[in-house]
Amino acid sequence: ASSGTLVFFVNGKKVEDANVDPEYTLLTYLRNKLRLCGTKLGCAEGGCGACTVMLSQYDRVKDKVKHFSVNACLAPVASVHGLAVTTVEGIGSTTTGLHAVQDRISRAHGSQCGFCTPGIVMSMYTLLRNNPKPSMADLDEYFTGNLCRCTGYRPILEGFRGLTTDAAAGCGKTDCCKLRGSQSCNEVVDEKVNDVTNSVNGETTEACNLLYDEMQFQPYDPSQEIIFPPELKIR
Numbered sequence: 001a002s003s004g005t006l007v008f009f010v011n012g013k014k015v016e017d018a019n020v021d022p023e024y025t026l027l028t029y030l031r032n033k034l035r036l037c038g039t040k041l042g043c044a045e046g047g048c049g050a051c052t053v054m055l056s057q058y059d060r061v062k063d064k065v066k067h068f069s070v071n072a073c074l075a076p077v078a079s080v081h082g083l084a085v086t087t088v089e090g091i092g093s094t095t096t097g098l099h100a101v102q103d104r105i106s107r108a109h110g111s112q113c114g115f116c117t118p119g120i121v122m123s124m125y126t127l128l129r130n131n132p133k134p135s136m137a138d139l140d141e142y143f144t145g146n147l148c149r150c151t152g153y154r155p156i157l158e159g160f161r162g163l164t165t166d167a168a169a170g171c172g173k174t175d176c177c178k179l180r181g182s183q184s185c186n187e188v189v190d191e192k193v194n195d196v197t198n199s200v201n202g203e204t205t206e207a208c209n210l211l212y213d214e215m216q217f218q219p220y221d222p223s224q225e226i227i228f229p230p231e232l233k234i235r
């Protein structure tokens with residue numbers, strides 16, 4: 001490629017473009033040129049996080065790959081020269097199988113209209129790539145740039161809690177209702193597993209009305225993540 005050619009990787013595939021429009025943002029390029037439409041256009045001014053993608057860069061001094069969540073609506077596409085871009089399509093799909101982050105937000109009812117979801121997934125994904133065992137405080141910090149107008153955030157945060165150091169091992173009871181990984185498992189079990197009177201035959205039964213069943217969540221295995229393109233380490 002000539003020195004004027006834009007070279008970067010998207011989801012592991014190399015992109016070379018000698019005639020890139022300098023006015024294109026990364027978001028426009030992803031959606032209009034590469035037809036990767038999972039990354040959403042919300043506000044177009046860095047306020048909502050719907051366009052969040054992960055950029056990865058090799059740090060030669062530290063011999064380490066660093067990952068950043070960025071607003072693709074603000075980043076000129078020329079600024080990703082020599083970098084690896086990961087979009088929501090790159091980490092999993094209903095066809096290839098969901099990533100643990102996608103699986104959790106879905107099962108925990110953290111996605112309603114779904115417009116914010118790719119951005120939230122990519123913020124969480126980037127956090128895990130930089131720190132496989134974050135705290136809930138780390139989540140709060142990473143999500144400051146992501147807005148959701150539907151869920152109220154609780155299902156999103158609760159769904160991800162099991163991936164954090166704030167997760168607990170469960171209540172330990174043999175009949176634990178399986179909110180395993182939740183900090184509040186013990187209290188929630190006491191509070192939510194109530195005696196419920198069956199209105200049809202008057203019998204008393206136990207019911208659990210928890211938000212989700214964490215035992216169904218996919219485990220997270222950091223060793224399965226996509227590899228940083230080796231070519232970008234020598235550029």
Ligand code: FES
Pocket residue numbers: 040041042043044045046047048049050051052071072073074
């Ligand atoms: Fe809202 Fe990019 S579209 S931050």
Ligand code: FES
Pocket residue numbers: 110111112113114115116117147148149150151
């Ligand atoms: Fe609708 Fe978040 S699910 S904006």
